Every structure is written in C-alpha cells, then in structure tokens.
Amino acid sequence: MKRYEGKKVVIIGGTSGMGLATAKMLLDGGARVAVTGRSKEGLESAQKELGNEAIVVSSDARSLTDIDALASRVKTEFDTIDLLFVNAGFSIPTPFESVTEAIYDEMFNLNSKGPFFAVQKFAPMISRGGSVILTTSIANVKGMPNQSTYGAAKSALRSFARGLAAELLPREIRVNAVTPGPIDTPILGKSFPAEAAAQMREKIPGMVPMKRWGTSDEIAKAVLFLAFDATFTTGAELPVDGGWSQL
C-alpha cells in the first residue's frame, strides 16, 4: 500500500511552487488531491504536471464566495478530507510611509482573512485525526523593511494556528504552521521586478546560515510531516528556512 493511500487533501494555492510540490508528493503517495489557483496559465500547467487524477480548481483565496464554492465542490468529490493546506499568499513589498489602504487590505485579505474563513468552511469536513497546515513566513518574527503589512498579516495567521488548534482540539484536528525561509519559487518573479528578483537570487544565499535557497520539495516534506506524522504536535510553527530565523 502506498504511503498516502486513502488520504484526501485540499491545497489552497497549489498550482505552483510549494503547494504544487506538496500535491505531487501526495499524488505519488496515492492520495486524492484538489488544488486551487487563480491564473489560467497556472491552472493549465498544474493540471498537466499533476495529471488527470488531480482536481484543479479556479478559486480566489481572498474571496469568501469562491471559498464557499470550493467547499461544496470538495464536499461532492471527497465528502471528507484529511488535510487542508492553506498555502496561498504573497507580499507586495512597500515602505511603511507609502502603504495605501488598498495595499493594506489586500495583504490582510489574502494572508489572514481568506485563510481564517477557509478553515471555518472546511473544518466540518475534516475527519477525526485530520490536520490543517497554514503557510506563514519568517517575516512574522523578523523585522524586514517593506514587509510591515505582510509580516503582520502572517503573524495574525501564526496566531490563528494557536487559537484554532485550541478550538479544534475536541475534534482531534491538529492545526500547525510551516514557515518557509527563502524558497526559489515562481512567486519571487511575481512579487518583484525582474531586476530586483535577479539581485535577490544572488544576494539572499549570503544572508541564510545554510548559504543557499531552499527548495519547494523541502517545504512539501515538512508539510507532510506535520500533516501525517506529527501526531503529538498542534498549534506549532515549523521553520524550514536554512536557520534564518533561529541562528
């Protein structure tokens, strides 16, 4: 029997990078997987990479209407799930003085509000012994210029992992967070202009204790550990960051 056979998983933000890598590992291990994304190209390339077994859904992680629609689709397809991985998120790096109300709201809608209501909608479907994983960021423990709203929105999310872990405890559902350090994913090119992204690709390894970028596969392995093997761990945050936040 394959390692994840019989498991049913939803990955919000699963058409590229860390979400996609996690979906691949799960599918290879025999799980059934539904992933979401927003861009048409992203959805198409994910379907191609993951194959026809995977359910690929167009869904905006900020939209409560989309989250509702996704939940009913998943209910129909899977009935119950074993893992909800809320991974969608990105930063709009902006100096404090220039943060507009629109940027502020965008950061919190995507990184705090969407995930909160996704957990609320999916919680009734999660089986006993199941798991929720939230993707946070090292920006929630490190002061990084231009990341005040992103870091704060991710801090709220990290706090949700504690509060929701307490509330879902009676149903034996564990809630944990995974904190990626610098991971070379397509989002880097989306969050920064090409030149800045190129500069970061060069500069960042020097700042990380392990002197390199992390890979999406390394995040996926941590997610699967928290989801299925870390049976005595809840409300925790697991940094996968080459030591950046710890050393």
Place this chain on the structure above:
Amino acid sequence: MLALNNKVAVITGGSSGIGLAIAKRFVSEGAYVFITSRRQSALDKAVAEIGKNVTAVQGDVSKLEDLDRLYSTVSAEGRRIDVVVAGAGFVVIAPLTTATLDQFDQTFDTNARGAFFTVQKALPLMNDGGSIILIASAGKNKATPGRSLYSGTKAALRAFVRTWTMELKDRGIRSNVLSPGATETPILEDLFGSKEAAEAGKAQFASATPLGRIGRPEEIAAAALFLASSEASFVAGIDLAVDGGLSAV
C-alpha cells in the same frame, strides 16, 4: 525634571481604562496629550478627569478620515508629536465555527488596521527621536478558545514594530509593543456581559497569573511612560510584557 516635559502625545482609546491611565500619567509628567474615542460622552468625562493639557478628538480609528481629522487638529493647534500610543481596541468572543465576516472586519479594522494608519498618518507630524507604542495583549501568544481574531490582531501589532524599527531607524523613532495581561478596565466588564460574570472572570484571570491578581491601569501606564521617555532610549522593536508573569511562565 519631569520625564515628558513639553512633549506631545497622541493616545487613541484614551478616554477609558488603560488609555486614560496613560493620558493621566503623561500629563502628570509634563506632556500635552491628544486623546481619541468613538464616544463623545466618554471623552468629555476623560477631559474633566485629566484636568489640563488635553485635547479630545472624537473619532473611530478604523475610519481613515477620522484619523486625518485627528492629525489636522494636532496640526491646527500648532503642535508636533513626540509619542504615539495606539490603544484603541475592540474585542469580541468569536469561536471559529460561528465567527462572522463583520466580527472579523471589526476586530481587524480597529486593532490592526487602525493602529497601522494611526502611526503612518502621525509620521509627517512626528519629531525625530520620537516613540511609538502599540498596546497589544499577553494573550496573543496563548491559545484561548473564542479569541483567535483578537489574538490574531495583537500578533499583527507585534510584527509591525519589528519592521518599523528597521524602517524608522534613520529618524531615531523607536517602535515597541506593550502587552498587558488581564487589567482592571471597563472593557473587561463589557466582555463578560454582567458584573457577576466579570467578577468570576477576574478571579479566574487572577488565579492564572503568577502574581495572583490582575493588573491595574496605572501599572500599564508606568510601563508606557518608560517606553515613551528617554529612559528607554536603547529599547526598540520589543514586546514589553506587563502581565504579572502570565506570558513568562
């Protein structure tokens, strides 16, 4: 010499509880304070209690136009700002399964967004070397059922001051969080609904607190004075717990 002689402080949520205690203490240390609250009646009462060196501006920190009005009042009075205390807060018990969009928005708009723009909009009027103090909560690192939204907003504040410490270092502006534990304030009574329930709740908080009691607003104000004054000139980006040991053990 007084610790805040001739300094100017803006204190949101300054009409009751911790905010009012901070306003009183700052004025007694020589500061001029601007206080805000949503309720004019509470402001009138607070102004009478503080007695001197105070201007009250009615407003809701979740409304950006109210913040603009606050700072145009400061500016119209010909003052510049040395200390900003973001103390306005909103709390609701909202379990995950029943939390509504309105509860989410009201909590985040007041506690996180309100604090963010309270500070951003103060910056043009702020003197270099000033101090920013965000009032968070000892509960932000604990898991309490029904409190995920509130704790989430307070965790966001903790993240803000880390980044602002980096972004405002060239102006010598220090940003810190002050985290009270359970404190004897009117918001506590509102939270529990009735006086009896509040008394029971306070007894429970007291027994959970290593020092065996809940805090007094004056004790929070003393810590705010420290962070606001030059006594804390090398303190930046921290979370100062004033909670009877609750978060430390």
